[in-house]
Amino acid sequence: MHTSRSRVAGLGVYLPEITRSTAQTEADLRRHNPKLKLATGMIGRITGVKSVHLRPPGWQTSDLAVAAARKALADAPGPIDLLLFASASQDLIEPATSHIVASKLGLDCPVMDIKNACNSVLNAMQVADALITSGQYERVLIASGEQPSHAVRWRLDSKDQFLRSFPGYTMSDGGAAVILERSGDLSGILGSTFVAVSSHWQIGTLGTGGSMDPHADNGSHFDMDGPALQQAFLDLGPDAVLATLQKLDLHWGDFDLVAIHQVALPYLPPIFERLGVADDKTIITIEDHGNLASVTLPLQLLLARDAGRIGEGSLVALIGLAGGISLGVMVLRL
Structure with missing residues (x-):
């Protein structure tokens, strides 16, 4: 008899259709900061990023997670007995965004948030795996909504502030979902x-x-x-x-x-x-x-x-x- 495991049963990703090119990012920075000496194409050369995704107007972090979760549920239909919202972003400080996601999905299972920056989903998979293999749950939905675009600094006071704000110019909005379930084989x-x-x-x-x-x-x-x-x-x-x-x-x-x-x-x-x-x-x-x-x-x-x-x-x-x-x-x- 093989060791109890959890397996990836379903996946879903939502990438907003609205995008902003790196060239547009540079143009917006110059418009907001006329004194900024920003060489054309510099952000692209340093990061390799051509464009980023931007959330639809009025969408919250939970909406991005819900859009991805619906795709994962279509990919692997079945009951969900635990929802983990896993993201560096959130709708509110209180309550946990997992409640908002569950409400929008019409789920009535237990929920909780898992937060550890860009490792949030990976850590949620770690938690879900432990809960499944210990026999507490059978199918866990992990949903993430990331909305870093709201934290980009467009008006700069100095070159140093630009450099410390730089990583934000290449961050994207989007949603992802993973369904883990108890494995019946070696997967x-x-x-x-x-x-x-x-x-x-x-x-x-x-x-x-x-x-x-x-x-x-x-x-x-x-x-x-x-x-x-x-x-x-x-x-x-x-x-x-x-x-x-x-x-x-x-x-x-x-x-x-x-x-x-x-x-x-x-x-x-x-x-x-x-x-x-x-x-x-x-x-x-x-x-x-x-x-x-x-x-x-x-x-x-x-x-x-x-x-x-x-x-x-x-x-x-x-x-x-x-x-x-x-x-x-x-x-x-x-």
Whole structure:
């Protein structure tokens, strides 16, 4: 008898049709800041991002999650006995956004929010897996809605402020959903590892509404040191990921897909090199879709599935990188 596991039963991603090109972002920055010396094409050259998605007018974070959840439920119909809202974004501080998502979906199951920046969905999968394998739930819906566009700083006081606001110009709105259920065969989550170096929490912040800035006097925009964030992850190194593979007696050649969170295109080659991952094992989403925060990994899963790169029996690694900082790796058999 095989060990109890949870498996990915359904996927759904919602990407708003409204987009903003990087060229338009640069034009808007020049319009709002006539004194800003911004070389044409600089944002694209530094990040590799061509465009980002923007939520439809009037849409909330929960609406993005609901749109994706409906797709996942169509992909894997059946009852849901727990809803996890997993996102860096939220509708309100109180109540939990999971209640709003459940209400809009017409669900009456227990709910809770899971929040850990860009690793929110990956951590929610970790939690759902534990709850399913312990026998508490059978089918868990994880829904994410990311709406970072509201926190982009358009009016700048200095060059330093521009540099610390820079990562926000490549962030995208979107929704993702994953349904996990008890596996009846050898498919499912095979193992995972999560680590954090929390002394780096000040590298990137968004203080809106928290006790440090309850009225958003100073924290309504992203404030991030991008190079410091990249260096923090390079310093953390690949040990946690490689140890997970060793524990499972796996090698990168065994995998059909290695999905990894993507902040900027130039950041990826050094990470792939440190991990020892070949380019043909990955899928690039940052160019056409921007940084979708916790929506990124589900999007890569869905794109790979739709392209026929993965399917039943495929071996997949999900590698999450999040502010704080956190790193997570999850290995699963579809």
